[in-house]
Amino acid sequence: MSLCLTxxxxxxxxRTPRKAGQVAFxxxxxxxxxxxxxxxxxVTRVAVEGERDQVQSVKTWKSNKAA
Structure with missing residues (x-):
């Protein structure tokens, strides 16, 4: 699999073979x-498909107010 779309x-x-139409899309x-x-x-594949191995960390809420 290549880095960029063919x-x-x-x-x-x-949905158009014209380069101007592709750029507009x-x-x-x-x-x-x-x-x-x-x-x-x-166009890179990542721009369209996203990263497959991307791990989203869940951030916990932490108050910034001094107690």
């Missing part, structure tokens, strides 16, 4: 991306 995967995600949906030297959007 062009076919990006086309399927954005990514911006409207807040998906982090960058443009390569040819103007095509590049």
């Amino acid at each position: 062009r076919d995967e990006l086309t399927e995600l954005a 990514l911006r409207q949906n807040g998906i982090r991306h960058y443009l390569d030297a040819h103007g095509w959007p590049v």
